[in-house]
Amino acid sequence: xxxxMYASMLRIRLFEEKIVxxxxxxxxxxxxxxxxxxxxxxxxxxxxxxxxxYVFSNHRGHGHALAKGSAMRPLMAEFYGKVTGCSRGKxxxxxxxxxxxxxxxTSAIVAGGIPMGVGAALxxxxxxxxxxxxxFFGDGAYDEGALYESFNFASLKxxxxxxxxxxxxxxxxxxxxxxxxxxxxxxxxxxxxxxxVCIDGNDVIEVYKATQDSINRARKGxxxxxxxxxxxxxxxxVGPEADYEKGCRPKEELLYWMERCPVKVMRExxxxxxxxxxxxxxxxxxxxTDEIEDAVKFAKESEYPPLSDLLTDVYAPVKETL
Amino acid sequence: xxxTKVYSNKAEFEKALxxxxxxxxxxxxxxxxxxxxxxxxSDETVFVIGEGIDDPGGVFGSTKGLHLKFGxxxxxxxxxxxxxxxxxxxxxxxxxxxxxxxxxxxxxxPLTIDQIVxxxxxxxxxxxxxxxxxxxxxxxxxxxxxxxxxxSQSLQSLFTNIPGLKVVMPATPYDAKGLLRASxxxxxxxxxxxxxxxxxxxxxxxxxxxxxxLGKAVTRRAGRDATIVAxxxxxxxxxxAADILKNEGIDCEVIDFRTLKPLDMPHILESVSKTGRLxxxxxxxxxxxxxxxxxxxxxxxxxxxxxxxxxxxNLPEAPTPASPALEKAYYPGKNEIAAAVRRVVKRG
Numbered sequence: 188x189x190x191x192m193y194a195s196m197l198r199i200r201l202f203e204e205k206i207v208x209x210x211x212x213x214x215x216x217x218x219x220x221x222x223x224x225x226x227x228x229x230x231x232x233x234x235x236x237x238x239x240x241y242v243f244s245n246h247r248g249h250g251h252a253l254a255k256g257s258a259m260r261p262l263m264a265e266f267y268g269k270v271t272g273c274s275r276g277k278x279x280x281x282x283x284x285x286x287x288x289x290x291x292x293t294s295a296i297v298a299g300g301i302p303m304g305v306g307a308a309l310x311x312x313x314x315x316x317x318x319x320x321x322x323f324f325g326d327g328a329y330d331e332g333a334l335y336e337s338f339n340f341a342s343l344k345x346x347x348x349x350x351x352x353x354x355x356x357x358x359x360x361x362x363x364x365x366x367x368x369x370x371x372x373x374x375x376x377x378x379x380x381x382x383x384v385c386i387d388g389n390d391v392i393e394v395y396k397a398t399q400d401s402i403n404r405a406r407k408g409x410x411x412x413x414x415x416x417x418x419x420x421x422x423x424x425v426g427p428e429a430d431y432e433k434g435c436r437p438k439e440e441l442l443y444w445m446e447r448c449p450v451k452v453m454r455e456x457x458x459x460x461x462x463x464x465x466x467x468x469x470x471x472x473x474x475x476t477d478e479i480e481d482a483v484k485f486a487k488e489s490e491y492p493p494l495s496d497l498l499t500d501v502y503a504p505v506k507e508t509l
Numbered sequence: 510x511x512x513t514k515v516y517s518n519k520a521e522f523e524k525a526l527x528x529x530x531x532x533x534x535x536x537x538x539x540x541x542x543x544x545x546x547x548x549x550x551s552d553e554t555v556f557v558i559g560e561g562i563d564d565p566g567g568v569f570g571s572t573k574g575l576h577l578k579f580g581x582x583x584x585x586x587x588x589x590x591x592x593x594x595x596x597x598x599x600x601x602x603x604x605x606x607x608x609x610x611x612x613x614x615x616x617x618x619p620l621t622i623d624q625i626v627x628x629x630x631x632x633x634x635x636x637x638x639x640x641x642x643x644x645x646x647x648x649x650x651x652x653x654x655x656x657x658x659x660x661s662q663s664l665q666s667l668f669t670n671i672p673g674l675k676v677v678m679p680a681t682p683y684d685a686k687g688l689l690r691a692s693x694x695x696x697x698x699x700x701x702x703x704x705x706x707x708x709x710x711x712x713x714x715x716x717x718x719x720x721x722x723l724g725k726a727v728t729r730r731a732g733r734d735a736t737i738v739a740x741x742x743x744x745x746x747x748x749x750a751a752d753i754l755k756n757e758g759i760d761c762e763v764i765d766f767r768t769l770k771p772l773d774m775p776h777i778l779e780s781v782s783k784t785g786r787l788x789x790x791x792x793x794x795x796x797x798x799x800x801x802x803x804x805x806x807x808x809x810x811x812x813x814x815x816x817x818x819x820x821x822x823n824l825p826e827a828p829t830p831a832s833p834a835l836e837k838a839y840y841p842g843k844n845e846i847a848a849a850v851r852r853v854v855k856r857g
């Protein structure tokens with residue numbers, strides 16, 4: 188399991204770093220919201236999930252999709268606006284879908300995907316299909332009314348949902364303390380008679396355990412949980428640069444969190460406990476790098492959508508016989 | 510045809526019933542109830558959600574008793590959280606259900622714009638057609654008894670501007686039942702707007718399930734001198750106006766376009782090509798309303814067919830007042846429609 192956690196985090200880290208490398212080429216003509224530094228959350232959460240469990244995410248959703256099992260090719264192709272992309276080039280990096288892996292689409296409106304995730308959980312509840320829905324959102328979404336409306340309903344109906352707040356302290360460049368009076372996000376759960384917990388979002392094992400507890404609770408009909416995981420986004424709100432370079436936050440803050448890099452910490456743990464050797468870890472890195480290179484090649488070589496796609500998919504075709 | 514016939518009042522329908530034993534009379538609200546009940550009965554993916562839908566009144570009768578028949582797991586009251594609950598319905602639709610969401614007042618819909626405009630309308634396109642959003646959002650226009658500015662709006666034009674949505678406004682009990690079923694099975698987000706003043710209207714409604722296709726207008730009355738294009742409650746006012754004008758020797762054609770998006774322009778254009786005169790009667794305001802769109806398309810697609818400038822009958826450019834004196838002056842009806850037709854006829 189520890190090795191799975193490491194592999195999942197590394198897969199996200201190297202994928203995102205590749206975007207950092209390639210973005211200046213300006214061939215990826217869409218905004219990218221990178222999650223470097225936050226990988227422990229996606230990995231720790233998704234290792235608890237079944238393939239058919241639902242995940243709802245947001246504009247910063249690459250890591251969630253990768254951790255849930257999405258292949259790199261359709262993701263990378265989507266970022267390049269190619270017809271082979273997961274959304275056929277119509278969504279871009281903010282709008283990822285992978286129906287087979289339970290990702291029914293990601294919203295780029297802050298908190299916009301939260302009620303939809305609760306809706307998917309309601310569908311599961313009506314169908315009694317045993318699925319759990321995890322909804323990822325940031326501390327910015329805590330400012331939005333949609334969260335409270337959704338949380339109340341999920342708790343009222345005891346829906347199988349885990350509300351997972353990735354608290355990276357910044358909504359674009361606005362610090363949490365400038366936006367929120369209490370800065371104790373997980374405590375909101377008590378107002379809805381639900382389980383709430385605040386954890387270290389850079390500790391993948393802690394993330395895994397907290398999520399496991401909430402998912403077990405949800406699957407048994409115990410209703411929703413709110414997990415607040417404190418973490419840090421190394422890059423800017425959007426794009427490959429770091430925020431301190433633009434004067435948006437102190438460099439010392441970034442350096443503090445880089446010391447707490449979830450990938451590095453896990454790597455040291457694996458080696459110190461002799462769970463894996465250097466060469467085994469290098470082997471994981473090589474296979475991830477190969478997957479990334481293959482995805483980039485695939486994306487670059489793929490075609491753009493034909494212009495006839497401009498007006499397709501606006502409406503589902505209407506069946507004649509009802 | 511009994512299913513396209515508009516009965517202006519209950520007495521007229523009761524007379525029709527006594528003349529034709531094959532007719533089955535049902536009120537508009539009961540037609541909606543019957544459609545919903547039949548879909549809940551036959552399709553496990555259908556569920557109904559909305560504020561107060563399981564109260565004894567049952568949304569003015571249109572959901573009455575459904576929770577007793579199908580249980581509160583499928584017919585559920587909801588918190589007063591219009592945007593959140595709309596998102597819940599949208600998410601459930603994306604996950605394979607066919608929710609019928611009820612917002613008891615159109616005026617509550619502005620609270621839900623994020624989920625309808627940013628999410629429901631775009632979800633299929635944004636993901637390259639990998640998923641669809643088969644959700645129906647029912648809502649009701651109120652009128653009268655001092656309902657005032659926040660309980661009486663006709664906001665359909667907010668949605669006709671958005672690709673990805675469909676907008677439906679049934680005028681008759683027959684269409685209420687058939688269009689609701691067609692909307693639920695359309696596979697797309699449908700904003701389904703009803704008018705409270707239609708709820709007690711009686712008409713022929715077959716007992717078995719049926720659909721009325723979206724995007725198809727219907728001619729309620731044939732005529733040669735002028736075309737009145739109307740929707741929802743204004744269809745009735747237009748039929749009455751046509752009766753008045755008949756006595757004056759003006760023969761009106763009345764078209765009920767039923768669906769605002771997509772709009773059945775070929776049907777409207779065919780009639781206008783015949784009469785050369787056009788008056789549009791809408792329940793909402795004038796600026797960038799559906800009447801603006803119809804006139805624009807008549808000019809774009811049929812430039813030269815008009816013998817006279819067209820007219821629009823809309824609400825005055827003000828929120829709805831509460832005072833009965835002002836309220837009476839606020840709403841246009843058969844007399845205003847007839848006056849508009851007279852002016853158009855006089856001009857060419």
